[in-house]
Amino acid sequence: METITLHRIGILRTPFTRINDMPIQPGGASGVRGTLVLDPAYITGLQDLDGFSHIILIYLFHLAGQPELMVVPFLDQHPHGVFATRAPKRPNPIGLSIVRLISITENILTLENIDMLDGSPVLDIKPYVPDFDQPDDVRTGWLSERSPGVATMRSDDRFTGE
Amino acid sequence: METITLHRIGILRTPFTRINDMPIQPGGASGVRGTLVLDPAYITGLQDLDGFSHIILIYLFHLAGQPELMVVPFLDQHPHGVFATRAPKRPNPIGLSIVRLISITENILTLENIDMLDGSPVLDIKPYVPDFDQPDDVRTGWLSERSPGVATMRSDDRFTGE
Numbered sequence: 001m002e003t004i005t006l007h008r009i010g011i012l013r014t015p016f017t018r019i020n021d022m023p024i025q026p027g028g029a030s031g032v033r034g035t036l037v038l039d040p041a042y043i044t045g046l047q048d049l050d051g052f053s054h055i056i057l058i059y060l061f062h063l064a065g066q067p068e069l070m071v072v073p074f075l076d077q078h079p080h081g082v083f084a085t086r087a088p089k090r091p092n093p094i095g096l097s098i099v100r101l102i103s104i105t106e107n108i109l110t111l112e113n114i115d116m117l118d119g120s121p122v123l124d125i126k127p128y129v130p131d132f133d134q135p136d137d138v139r140t141g142w143l144s145e146r147s148p149g150v151a152t153m154r155s156d157d158r159f160t161g162e
Numbered sequence: 163m164e165t166i167t168l169h170r171i172g173i174l175r176t177p178f179t180r181i182n183d184m185p186i187q188p189g190g191a192s193g194v195r196g197t198l199v200l201d202p203a204y205i206t207g208l209q210d211l212d213g214f215s216h217i218i219l220i221y222l223f224h225l226a227g228q229p230e231l232m233v234v235p236f237l238d239q240h241p242h243g244v245f246a247t248r249a250p251k252r253p254n255p256i257g258l259s260i261v262r263l264i265s266i267t268e269n270i271l272t273l274e275n276i277d278m279l280d281g282s283p284v285l286d287i288k289p290y291v292p293d294f295d296q297p298d299d300v301r302t303g304w305l306s307e308r309s310p311g312v313a314t315m316r317s318d319d320r321f322t323g324e
Contacts, residue, residue: 004222004283006254008164042253044231047243051303055245058220058256060166069206081209083217083287086294091204092168094220094286096258098297113297121166124256125245129302132248133295135260135275140291141213 008121010038020157023115034114038107054128061088170283172200182319185277196276200269216290223250
């Protein structure tokens with residue numbers, strides 16, 4: 001199995017210190033603010049990012065337990081293949097969230113609609129661009145009747161490492 | 163610097179074998195097909211993914227050169243901070259593309275609107291869900307007058323490792 005070595009470029013500071021009882025997607029974290037503390041070595045890379053209203057964060061689910069190939073996600077009572085869900089117990093525990101960028105001051109990004117755990121290691125920051133990231137004619141399979149619940153659903157402890 | 167070890171869960175097979183002269187985003191790869199060959203160990207994780215029309219692929223820019231914090235992206239003549247672009251020479255060379263899922267046969271996913279290099283190592287597959295992934299009131303900074311060019315723009319060799 002080919003391994004890939006990456007490194008933490010920053011860390012997320014959020015109000016959520018435990019994997020249970022937190023929003024399960026940015027849609028459930030409306031108005032919640034947090035910060036991304038970037039390693040100061042990368043400040044130059046932030047130039048012109050402040051023109052974008054939203055950024056794509058790629059980070060680690062650092063408290064997720066061992067990977068599982070079938071999971072019962074928060075939004076359903078039935079098991080699904082992990083790649084058909086956004087559950088954290090993935091073969092590579094990578095998280096993806098699109099959040100609102102409020103401001104940038106030196107190496108600190110203030111973010112809104114944060115659904116990540118405090119302390120999550122950040123791997124990459126990308127500008128959100130509808131022309132690249134917003135496809136047409138979307139179908140959402142098992143989630144098509146479930147996702148309205150995302151605004152009110154809270155996590156429980158099913159994906160913790162304990 | 164904290165390192166993070168991940169592993170390749172599959173590999174992309176696409177028509178693009180060189181980093182120059184390829185589409186620069188899925189919007190420029192309309193109709194281009196390729197496959198994701200998943201490690202057979204993970205087949206179970208694909209269950210129910212076929213109900214989704216689009217998937218988010220997280221992969222490596224495996225032929226990108228050394229990271230640069232300021233880059234001149236394909237869509238502009240001016241340098242921008244790398245985190246304000248989708249250029250491959252990033253501190254962690256992680257790529258993100260939203261592509262159409264045509265079919266799944268065992269461990270082979272047939273995909274459309276492929277803008278990745280042949281041989282790109284895949285890190286994660288997620289279902290694309292507009293309720294999670296499609297924010298409102300989006301501003302796109304320096305790209306706001308450039309992104310119409312994405313459908314016709316081709317890459318050159320500025321981000322190769324050579």
